Amino acid sequence: MTQTANYRIIHETAYRYSEPVALCQNQLRMRPRNQAKLKCHSCEVEIDPAPASILRHPDYYGNMVDSFSIESLHQSLLVRVTSRVTVSAPDAENLASAPAWTELASMVRRGDKPVDWDAREFVFESPRIELSPKFADYAREIMQPHTSIVDAVDALTKHIHNDFRYDTQATDVNTTTEDAFLMKAGVCQDFAHVQIACLRSLGLPTRYISGYLRTYPPEGEPRLVGSDESHAWISVYAGSEVGWVDFDPTNAVRAGTDHIPMCLGRDYDDISPMRGIVMGGGQPELKVSVDVLPLD
Numbered sequence: 001m002t003q004t005a006n007y008r009i010i011h012e013t014a015y016r017y018s019e020p021v022a023l024c025q026n027q028l029r030m031r032p033r034n035q036a037k038l039k040c041h042s043c044e045v046e047i048d049p050a051p052a053s054i055l056r057h058p059d060y061y062g063n064m065v066d067s068f069s070i071e072s073l074h075q076s077l078l079v080r081v082t083s084r085v086t087v088s089a090p091d092a093e094n095l096a097s098a099p100a101w102t103e104l105a106s107m108v109r110r111g112d113k114p115v116d117w118d119a120r121e122f123v124f125e126s127p128r129i130e131l132s133p134k135f136a137d138y139a140r141e142i143m144q145p146h147t148s149i150v151d152a153v154d155a156l157t158k159h160i161h162n163d164f165r166y167d168t169q170a171t172d173v174n175t176t177t178e179d180a181f182l183m184k185a186g187v188c189q190d191f192a193h194v195q196i197a198c199l200r201s202l203g204l205p206t207r208y209i210s211g212y213l214r215t216y217p218p219e220g221e222p223r224l225v226g227s228d229e230s231h232a233w234i235s236v237y238a239g240s241e242v243g244w245v246d247f248d249p250t251n252a253v254r255a256g257t258d259h260i261p262m263c264l265g266r267d268y269d270d271i272s273p274m275r276g277i278v279m280g281g282g283q284p285e286l287k288v289s290v291d292v293l294p295l296d
Contacts, residue, residue, distance in 0.1 A: 003089040005257035006295040008082070009212055011230070012288070013274055015077040019282030024070045026276030029210075029263045030081040031064040036243065038261055039086045046080040063263040063271060079274065084295070087257045090245060098238045098245075101149040105203035108237070119237040122205035126266035128177055128193055131201045135181070139198035149238045153199065153247055154254060160195055161252035173268075188232045189268055191249040195234050196267065205237035208267045209246060212292050214258040228292040230273060233259065260292065 011030055032040040047054070051068035059065050070077070099107075111117045125131050142159045143152035163184060170185035177197050180190035192208055199206040213231040233248040233255055246255035255261075265271040278284075 003257055005087050005214075006085070007087065007212075007214070007260060008084050008293045008295055009260065010289075010291045010293075011081045011083075011212075011273075012290075013077075013079045014287045014289075016285045016287075017075045017077075017278075017281040018284075019280055020073045020075050021070075021077075021281040022073060022279045024074075024077065024276060024278040026068055026079075026274060028066040028068075028079065028081070028274050029059075029063050029271050030079075030273050031066070032083050032085050032260075032262050033063055033264075035261065037088050037090070037246070039088075041084045041086065043081065043083040046078075046082075048076075048078045049074045059270075061263075061265050061270065063265070085260060087260055089256045090254070094242055095150050095238070095245065098148050098150045098242045100147045101143060101152045101202075101204065104149050104237075104239055107239070108205055109203055113240050115240040119205040122207050122237065122266060123200050123203055125200075127269040128267035129197050129200060130178060131197065132178075133201070135194075135197040136201035138181075139202055143202075149204070149236065150242075150245055150254075153204075153236050153245070156195065156198065157247045157249045157254070158252045160191060160198075160249040164191060164194070164249075166191075166250065188248075188250040192232045192234050193267060195247070195249045199234075199236060207235040207244065207264045208271065209233050209235050209255075209261050210263045210265075210268075210271050210273065211259060211261040212290060213248075213251075214260070214292050214294060228290040230288075230290060231259070232268070235261075235264065 031043050034040050045066055049070055052071040054068040056066050108116050139156055142156050146152040146155050165185040167185045171190050177193040180186040181194050196206045210232050215228055235244045235246045238245045248255050263271040
């Protein structure tokens with residue numbers, strides 16, 4: 001029987017501006033996408049002030065994008081996305097049939113099967129990921145004793161977790177992957193980018209996943225509404241029979257039903273949750289609140 005978990009997710013993004021904004025145009029990538037590990041039952045996007053126009057379309061990777069424009073003066077902006085989803089755990093028996101990681105890299109390079117060609121685009125450089133021998137050497141030393149792609153990436157995931165320091169002050173959204181690698185510090189975005197760079201440098205297709213992580217309050221204490229956060233991890237192609245397998249280097253685990261995937265891309269630049277431009281506004285203040293509520 002497949003293990004599943006049901007959630008309601010409320011993601012609020014609030015801006016307050018020191019001066020009026022005359023025009024803003026934004027893109028949202030906050031809608032859950034139906035996939036092997038997730039089924040989206042409902043998703044509602046609320047925007048205040050009400051946009052003059054809003055369009056919804058899939059991007060190149062199949063993520064749903066809400067593009068909106070507000071064309072009246074305003075000094076605040078609130079975006080609330082409420083979703084209800086079911087997350088499924090990976091099939092352990094299926095993972096046991098994963099190929100050797102060295103053989104997989106060769107198969108992808110040759111494009112042995114049509115599905116391998118679909119995976120190959122995630123083996124190249126992308127805006128935030130530079131391929132380098134230093135990334136390959138770092139990963140190879142850890143993965144070499146392991147045969148299966150799943151076991152090898154498990155080992156690398158745990159090694160990065162132990163070798164790097166989680167530090168919210170060490171990096172920001174613009175920190176390069178190479179700088180995070182040299183500092184051996186950062187947040188989930190940095191951990192994911194470093195592991196992607198390592199695996200792609202070995203010829204293994206790897207995707208960047210944005211989503212949410214179910215958190216647990218300390219024993220005896222109530223859960224705090226709005227205290228959860230967005231999260232990022234990676235997904236590795238494990239051959240045509242197994243498909244994509246998700247790993248979380250920030251927490252040294254293979255992603256299960258506590259991980260709620262939303263969007264996928266080559267790196268953060270492809271799937272930042274909200275991006276846009278404003279005319280005016282002065283100094284903005286940003287507040288983000290995420291609530292992941294289990295429904296089981």
